[in-house]
Amino acid sequence: MRSLFLFLLLLNILYALWQLQGGELVPDRELGVSALPVPDSLVESSMISSHPASLSGADTSPAALCIRLGVFADREEAAQLLQRLLALDVTAEVVADEIVSSSDYWLVMSVMGGASGALAKLSSLQERGIDSFVITEGPLAGNISLGVFSREDYAAARQAQLQSDGYDVRIERVEKLRSQYSVQVAPEARRLVGSELLLKLREDFPAMQHQYQSCAPVANGRNIP
Template structure:
């Protein structure tokens, strides 16, 4: 009996030791992934699995090239320069700052004029024959020598629209088929042209200093296509 009791005691001790060892190993394995790491793992989602609403917004890269409402690129103009050497000096200063600057003559719009005329006749001879008739009636006129109205009769060019309309009505009342049209006047000016993006590279100090040195200079923007050489 004593041996049987001793055998049972040893058997119980062995079972207890095996149970403790197994529990310890299982507990260690359970700690391999902590709750916080497990939570982080659950947060990983593939972009392909996300809906469009979950995707972050894409930032737009600002552009330094300025365009107008129609999409045309805008150039910056500095001027006008009454003397060419002044424009050349400023263009050289800009070039020293690695700014592409081009001094050129640009045809600028001027005051509108109004031309009263008789449309071109069939030949120069017919034009002069008609001119003599008009002058014999005391109507001041001359033959237009060239241009789109060559061999027509001119009755004058006016800066006021009212005067042109009044003379046209007077001539029509006399049986002369006169007409009038607008004649936009232009003149050449020297301007420095900066291509798109160049003006934005200059700091405010440059523009302030330029304005102080040359207060009469203007800075404006225009479509590059309209100031192209």
């Protein structure tokens, strides 16, 4: 019985080896396996992802760059440079920029009661010999100033004195602005402003610098007063 079992086992092993060596691969269709259909939506999605540039907006070009020539503290000097460029058929405009030149530190006392309340408080302060005035312009208008200082530590020292006398004052930083001017060359005229022209312009405008940057909107830039 044991011999018969070993014989059958050996026969199965030999049959398996014959299948591996001489058998052929059976096509998928004979095994009953068919390719699954791909949904149209997946096909379209694949086509879209493979062509992202065709769906992106055509107006993604970078912003046009202008040439800025300057800067000048005097608008008249910028106007002279503008006239030189216009005479050469270079499209350009004067651009004015506001920059912070310095800061002052104001001691401010809030006042209730409008203009009449401010005048009454001002009279009371001046009777006590405290230098003060009513602020009439800007975001602090209607309040009373008890001093303007160029340094914050000076303002803080005076604030401490007034607070010790019972006056409620605060420090407000007020920025002082000034204008500076430059000449902006339009993108379509940039090709006309080459290194040779820049050298000639610097003979009359030694401090002139040039840089490329995004064009600034200008209203009535050519109407120089």
